[in-house]
Amino acid sequence: MNKAALFLPLIIFIFSSSVIAETIGNISAVQGSASIQRGEQVLPVRPDTLIQTGDQLITPKGGKIRFRLRDNTRITLAEGTRFSIKRYQYNAEKSTSDVKFKLAEGAFRAVTGAIGLQKKPVFEVETSVATMGIRGTDFWGGFIFSDALDVTMISGKGVYIRNADGQVELTQAGQGTTVKAGQAPGAVKSWPESKLQRAIATTALEGDE
Template sequence: MKFALLFGLFCVLNLPTHTIAADRIGMVTKTQGKVIVLRGQKRLLLNEQMQLQEGDTLKTSSNSKVQLKLRDDTVITLANRTQFKLSQYQYNKAKATSNVHFELVEGAFRAVTGAIGKQRSPKFEVKTKVATIGIRGTDFWGGFISSDALDVTMVSGKGVYIKNAHGQVELSVEGEGTTVSAQSAPSAPKIWPKDKLNTAIQATAL
């Protein structure tokens, strides 16, 4: 029995690093209030420094927020009353490739991309019930805090595209935003009023 335990420990210690940490895509860096993560059939209370896995769904309450940092140094902050799924996260530093697919079920988020945003052809998309948001390397915000329509703005960076079955627009100027519903294409980009931009940013400030 003792030999079997020692042999098992030896095998684990000698696994390649990428095998041991394959499901670790980032960690929680800040929390405010009670934040829950749904992981398979488990419902766990998040805390700072907690490791996150592909497939995790994060849920904030009416008085809570959370910030997480991914392996490529992308930082994502979730507003209150938000549900956000980390559906797929593939990042290869050596090959400078990525394939990231997240889902905003409800609420709002802000994302500041890290190394992925600096890649030549980054693949980083956030799906919502009305449209998909994709980045070209940027600091961007998206959410449903104003209405059932999705608001998206580019805070800074190279660009953000928003697309659905009815059309696609790209935000390429800091402060530009768009609004999109399930029944129509994203609206033409325009600079958001300062109060609207500040309201969005404050919703995800932590």
């Protein structure tokens, strides 16, 4: 058999693996313990651990992590969270992005980096009841206060929340909405300061200002 034919599958495999394994960011802070589900592997998380598209980040009770992506977006996960990186495409030269995450349980806070400065960023977080998207902002979402999804905008340009039953948009800091399974997102309301601070506290790490 031709030697080239023998090596071709190996070359294709190596090339494919390098594409799949593209590094898109790293863990910047860890409080307690956490892990990454990567295919069939479960990897411990430490500061500077590299993350890839397809990773699911998992924080148990007492664990929190913060990670930073290539565009300087920072995402913090509360304890008891499962958060997957489904897609991360960012092109600084063309000012384009296509980013998608999935929150299975728990809560997160995201502060967008360069992607949030783009005219038409594509940056979404999918959940079982609705999808959240940003227009350049600092926002929080999670299943902490009840079985429903709560979302609030801490600062920025806006956050939209949509599902098959409807869509709302948060346009001012402190506004929030609640989404129950099988229902349209609830009316936009200004959150009481106590609720806002409770949400922020779930994703605050020791030493945060």
